[in-house]
Amino acid sequence: MLGYVLRRLLAAIPVLAIVAVLVFLMLRLTPGDPAAVIAGDNASSEQIAQVRHQLGLDQPLPAQFAIWIGNLARGDLGESFFFKKSIGELILGRIEPTLSLAAATMLIAICVAIPLGVVAAYRHGSWLDRIVMGVSVLGFSVPVFVIGYLMIYVFSITLGWFPVQGYQPLSGGFGGYLHRLVLPSLTLSVVYIALIARMTRASVLEVLTEDYIRTARAKGQVERKILFRHALKNAAVPIVTIVGIGIALLIGGVVVTESVFAIPGLGRLTVDAVLARDYPTIQALILLFSGVYVLINLLIDLTYGLFDPRIRQ
Amino acid sequence: MSAEPTVLAPALPSPPAISLAWRLLRNPVAVASAGVLLVMTLIGLFAPFLGTIDPTAINPAIRNRPPGFERTIRAEDGSATAFRYRMGTDSLGRDVYSRVLYGARVSLAIAVSVAALALAVGLLLGLLAGYIRPLDGPIMRLMDGLMAIPGILLAIAVVSLFRAGLPAVIAAIVVPEIPRVVRLVRSIVLSVREEPYVEAAIMAGTRLPLLMARHILPNTVAPLIVQGTFIAASAILVEAVLSFLGIGIPPEIPSWGNIMAEGRSLFRVYPHTILYPGIFLGLTVLAVNMLGDGLRDTLDPKMAGR
Numbered sequence: 001m002l003g004y005v006l007r008r009l010l011a012a013i014p015v016l017a018i019v020a021v022l023v024f025l026m027l028r029l030t031p032g033d034p035a036a037v038i039a040g041d042n043a044s045s046e047q048i049a050q051v052r053h054q055l056g057l058d059q060p061l062p063a064q065f066a067i068w069i070g071n072l073a074r075g076d077l078g079e080s081f082f083f084k085k086s087i088g089e090l091i092l093g094r095i096e097p098t099l100s101l102a103a104a105t106m107l108i109a110i111c112v113a114i115p116l117g118v119v120a121a122y123r124h125g126s127w128l129d130r131i132v133m134g135v136s137v138l139g140f141s142v143p144v145f146v147i148g149y150l151m152i153y154v155f156s157i158t159l160g161w162f163p164v165q166g167y168q169p170l171s172g173g174f175g176g177y178l179h180r181l182v183l184p185s186l187t188l189s190v191v192y193i194a195l196i197a198r199m200t201r202a203s204v205l206e207v208l209t210e211d212y213i214r215t216a217r218a219k220g221q222v223e224r225k226i227l228f229r230h231a232l233k234n235a236a237v238p239i240v241t242i243v244g245i246g247i248a249l250l251i252g253g254v255v256v257t258e259s260v261f262a263i264p265g266l267g268r269l270t271v272d273a274v275l276a277r278d279y280p281t282i283q284a285l286i287l288l289f290s291g292v293y294v295l296i297n298l299l300i301d302l303t304y305g306l307f308d309p310r311i312r313q
Numbered sequence: 314m315s316a317e318p319t320v321l322a323p324a325l326p327s328p329p330a331i332s333l334a335w336r337l338l339r340n341p342v343a344v345a346s347a348g349v350l351l352v353m354t355l356i357g358l359f360a361p362f363l364g365t366i367d368p369t370a371i372n373p374a375i376r377n378r379p380p381g382f383e384r385t386i387r388a389e390d391g392s393a394t395a396f397r398y399r400m401g402t403d404s405l406g407r408d409v410y411s412r413v414l415y416g417a418r419v420s421l422a423i424a425v426s427v428a429a430l431a432l433a434v435g436l437l438l439g440l441l442a443g444y445i446r447p448l449d450g451p452i453m454r455l456m457d458g459l460m461a462i463p464g465i466l467l468a469i470a471v472v473s474l475f476r477a478g479l480p481a482v483i484a485a486i487v488v489p490e491i492p493r494v495v496r497l498v499r500s501i502v503l504s505v506r507e508e509p510y511v512e513a514a515i516m517a518g519t520r521l522p523l524l525m526a527r528h529i530l531p532n533t534v535a536p537l538i539v540q541g542t543f544i545a546a547s548a549i550l551v552e553a554v555l556s557f558l559g560i561g562i563p564p565e566i567p568s569w570g571n572i573m574a575e576g577r578s579l580f581r582v583y584p585h586t587i588l589y590p591g592i593f594l595g596l597t598v599l600a601v602n603m604l605g606d607g608l609r610d611t612l613d614p615k616m617a618g619r
Contacts, residue, residue, distance in 0.1 A: 014454065014457075015457050015458060015461050016461070018455065018457060018458030018461075019458050019461050021458070022459070022462070026474065029474065137602050137603060138595070138599060140546075140598075140602055141546070141550075141595055141598035141599040141602055142594075142595045142598070143553045143570075143594065144554070145554070145573070145577075146573070146587065146591040146595065149577075149580055149584070149587055149591075152581075153580075153581075153584055157581055164581070247463075248463040249463075249464075251463040251465070251466060252463050252464055252465030252466065252554075255466070255469070255558070256557065256558065259557070259558060270466070270469065271469075271558050271559070271560075274472070274473045274558075274560055275560065277473065282469075282470060282473055285466075286466055286467075286470055289462075289463055290461050290462045290463065290466075293461060293462075293463055294461050
């Protein structure tokens with residue numbers, strides 16, 4: 001098991017290194033002078049030169065990379081040109097809403113999608129199966145923001161159950177926090193439910209044809225236990241994998257959902273940074289999101305051993 | 314879903330394109346989806362003749378009118394005709410119906426060009442990685458890196474690098490789609506190059522370009538068609554998302570994403586500017602996805618119903 005963990009850890013390092021190089025090159029590949037872009041349209045040539053020096057853009061590329069990586073390693077993400085404050089601080093202040101949204105979405109998605117997928121596989125070919133599959137394709141086919149506006153229209157404007165937009169920090173009371181979190185996380189969970197339900201169904205469907213399921217039936221095991229103990233546990237690896245891969249979708253969805261519901265999180269920060277062409281902030285955010293994505297998938301790889309003892313060796 | 318005896322396929326290779334089309338025709342969902350796409354394409358092509366007016370014509374006097382609003386339009390020769398704004402007007406007084414119909418043109422063009430570009434670049438890189446050993450490592454590590462950046466975020470990053478415009482948006486949607494195509498092509502090449510007929514061709518002295526074109530490339534066609542449909546579906550969605558975030562194609566070009574982006578601020582009072590393009594977009598992407606599922610099931614019967 002330890003060897004397996006080490007191998008997975010070592011495999012994640014080059015990927016993160018490549019992401020870092022790509023993100024570093026991003027600014028340097030911009031057509032034109034990045035210092036001029038960052039300094040803005042009305043900057044004087046002295047200001048541009050100052051920005052160039054500040055970013056280290058007047059040095060050779062490898063040296064720039066070394067400085068940048070060195071700063072990152074010390075936890076210094078640099079200074080935001082638009083928000084006029086350190087990027088580390090900026091990100092820290094925006095983590096709570098995004099983390100809450102992502103966690104709530106994941107919770108809803110897993111609780112809804114896995115039972116749906118199992119039942120669809122068990123009743124393979126029935127109307128229920130067709131509905132689950134049909135709705136899941138529909139979930140893939142509508143942009144997140146359209147789902148968000150539909151939710152707002154139905155649940156906020158027509159029924160008045162939830163506030164239209166906004167976020168309340170956890171420190172302002174749990175009730176209000178949760179009340180404002182329901183619609184955004186429901187919105188964001190639609191795609192995720194579609195993804196996980198499909199994979200659960202396919203995976204359980206395959207396992208249900210195995211000999212040990214027939215054996216379990218033959219010995220008189222109750223169907224519910226066959227489904228959830230024998231089938232689901234053996235179907236777990238692909239399901240857990242898709243939950244991890246789906247994090248990429250979730251991160252993209254966070255950016256959009258936070259814009260729809262005016263949530264001041266990292267996604268909204270990303271859009272604001274892009275609109276303001278605040279490259280150091282964009283770089284830091286891409287690096288952060290990609291790092292989280294890779295690390296979560298690494299952690300998920302490590303859980304395979306829990307489900308499948310063969311992987312532990 | 315139906316149990317067809319596809320296992321007993323003839324050993325002799327039948328013309329693949331014809332039998333594929335034939336099998337696809339027996340899949341009612343795929344046929345219906347193809348029908349929807351045909352209608353959308355025709356709408357896009359013939360938008361000027363479907364009772365539309367200039368989709369970019371601004372008219373401050375009739376902003377935010379509800380669907381069904383009527384007004385007489387005076388032509389230059391003095392004749393007056395009643396024009397009905399079937400889907401209402403947006404906050405600049407433009408006809409939403411005309412914009413949605415012309416939007417089909419823009420959104421479908423983006424879908425097709427993104428799919429074609431992603432497949433072309435991915436195919437080239439995949440063939441190189443799969444066949445030329447020294448290139449395999451560098452290309453695949455680069456793809457790993459690109460895949461580690463969540464798609465929408467990568468698209469946003471690419472957009473932010475260039476001046477806003479159609480080429481930048483297309484590039485932004487293409488780049489995140491490339492790694493999956495490269496992986497697909499590479500895995501096919503790696504499995505095909507061990508086949509006896511490829512080894513025989515190499516032994517017979519077939520030159521690399523001919524070997525690629527005649528023996529390796531044909532194996533990638535079917536999976537690439539399936540992948541291409543899914544890329545097209547996601548391209549329409551990503552374009553809409555980028556436009557919605559305000560970093561998509563220039564707002565005067567009517568794409569479905571842009572029409573919805575324009576309507577977002579007044580959504581609470583006038584939902585029709587998001588509703589109608591949303592329905593068109595959802596229907597189209599749904600049809601592309603369903604067609605992709607149908608194609609995949611037809612090409613790989615083992616995947617049917619999954």
